[in-house]
Amino acid sequence: MRRGGSDRVTRFFYPIFYVQIMVAILFVAYFAQQAGGSDALWLPIAWDTPYHVLRSIVSIGMLTFTLLFIIRHVVLVVCATADEVERSSFERRLRKLDVEPFQPLVSIIVPAYNEGIVIEASIRSLLALDYPAYEVIVIDDGSSDDTLTRAQTLEGQHGPANVQVFWKPNGGKASALNYGIERAAGEFCVTVDSDSVLEPQTLKEAVRHMQDPIVGAVAGKVVVANTVNLWTRLQALEYLKGLNLVRKAQSFVRAVSIVPGPIGMFRKSALRAVGGYETDTFAEDCDLTLKLLCDGWKIAYEPRAVSHTEAPEDILSLTKQRYRWTRGILQSIKKHWRFMLTPSKSLTGAMVLWYQAFEAFCWPVLTMLSVAFLAFSGFDATLRPAVAYLWLQLMLLDLAVALFCVGVEEQDLDLVLYTPVDRIVFQIMLDIGKLLATVEELLGIRMGWGKLERKGKI
Numbered sequence: 001m002r003r004g005g006s007d008r009v010t011r012f013f014y015p016i017f018y019v020q021i022m023v024a025i026l027f028v029a030y031f032a033q034q035a036g037g038s039d040a041l042w043l044p045i046a047w048d049t050p051y052h053v054l055r056s057i058v059s060i061g062m063l064t065f066t067l068l069f070i071i072r073h074v075v076l077v078v079c080a081t082a083d084e085v086e087r088s089s090f091e092r093r094l095r096k097l098d099v100e101p102f103q104p105l106v107s108i109i110v111p112a113y114n115e116g117i118v119i120e121a122s123i124r125s126l127l128a129l130d131y132p133a134y135e136v137i138v139i140d141d142g143s144s145d146d147t148l149t150r151a152q153t154l155e156g157q158h159g160p161a162n163v164q165v166f167w168k169p170n171g172g173k174a175s176a177l178n179y180g181i182e183r184a185a186g187e188f189c190v191t192v193d194s195d196s197v198l199e200p201q202t203l204k205e206a207v208r209h210m211q212d213p214i215v216g217a218v219a220g221k222v223v224v225a226n227t228v229n230l231w232t233r234l235q236a237l238e239y240l241k242g243l244n245l246v247r248k249a250q251s252f253v254r255a256v257s258i259v260p261g262p263i264g265m266f267r268k269s270a271l272r273a274v275g276g277y278e279t280d281t282f283a284e285d286c287d288l289t290l291k292l293l294c295d296g297w298k299i300a301y302e303p304r305a306v307s308h309t310e311a312p313e314d315i316l317s318l319t320k321q322r323y324r325w326t327r328g329i330l331q332s333i334k335k336h337w338r339f340m341l342t343p344s345k346s347l348t349g350a351m352v353l354w355y356q357a358f359e360a361f362c363w364p365v366l367t368m369l370s371v372a373f374l375a376f377s378g379f380d381a382t383l384r385p386a387v388a389y390l391w392l393q394l395m396l397l398d399l400a401v402a403l404f405c406v407g408v409e410e411q412d413l414d415l416v417l418y419t420p421v422d423r424i425v426f427q428i429m430l431d432i433g434k435l436l437a438t439v440e441e442l443l444g445i446r447m448g449w450g451k452l453e454r455k456g457k458i
Helices: 003-037 050-097 119-127 147-152 173-182 202-211 230-251 268-274 283-296 315-335 347-376 381-409 413-443
Strands: 108-111 134-141 157-159 161-168 188-191 215-224 264-267 300-311
Touching: 003 268, 050 230, 050 268, 050 347, 050 381, 108 173, 119 134, 119 147, 119 161, 134 147, 134 173, 134 300, 147 161, 147 283, 157 202, 161 173, 161 315, 173 188, 173 283, 188 202, 202 215, 202 264, 202 300, 202 413, 215 230, 215 283, 230 381, 264 268, 283 315, 283 381, 315 347, 315 413, 347 381, 347 413, 381 413
Parallel strands: 108 134, 108 188, 134 161, 215 300
Antiparallel strands: 157 161, 188 264, 215 264
């Protein structure tokens, strides 16, 4: 968000906060009505027959889901706003001090495998960055297309930027990133996906956080560039509500849970301390972030370090991508689960691991219980008033959070119109995929990388 954005945050926050409080009051009123024996919104809980037992479990699951949904989103919005207030205060102090900006040499690492269609646009966007001195290191990870040839056409000095292109045998994204980091001259390394385009101010905004020696990494903001159809617009809304809002809230305690592949800045000494990227998961970014947190490093979020990335445009590609993300996150949790039981070693790491475990295991199950609750109402009339009431609350809170995010992130207001589809279709579809991926991960079923085919639309 640009300077002066804190006023917009305040203007958007208070109305949305009051809407959320109203939702919570309505929820409490519902319980009060049940306790008073009212039939208006009565949710029958009985255990005398197998059907009643099943219906009661589903109903309790729906109530739990709604309550946690309210708490989760209120906490996220409050913490995100607190982070922005803190950021604005810090910027005002810097302007008063009128100190020289912190702008050390930065190394940008771009791993690429069969990215010929997008690699030149990506490198050209990096050459347009507003920063006094930096290097761009492109690693062709054994591509079988013309990625290397296209990248080499831009090799050399371009004003403040020096472009170097390397080739290595195929070993995966993690090995390509480590290869580039080893050859980086700067202490601060920015990792960028080869299909991503950075905004000019990105390096200046991200590197400021590195003045704090305990900050090991900075997560940037990822924006969907190709909002060309329903699926990509829903992903654009999801990135706002489900990814960037969460990172902004987590940044208040400097505990961002995942530094995204399209834009992340790392302190090289921190990477060396934890052994860099590893190749044993399908979410190397999540694995590395957890290693840093569990080693005691803090991780911040910078909303003005912006990367525009290409999202999957069809349901099959989207499903494959999210399947890989889910399996990779589960693998990362499994690797570091011991920290969940030993918070004394790293309280921040333990908190983030418990949060990720809840999001990976519990949240999809609760979502499915809410869907079952909706399905039950189709043939059980006694549930219909409660179904309408609780789903209306979910919709209202979704809308409130979407408005908040669009206002804070200065994104297209039209995205808010997709909120009902996001709740009723998109989120349910994603959670079903998460459940299936979780089952396969627990069963140890093998999977491939499933590389996304680029369209070159950024």
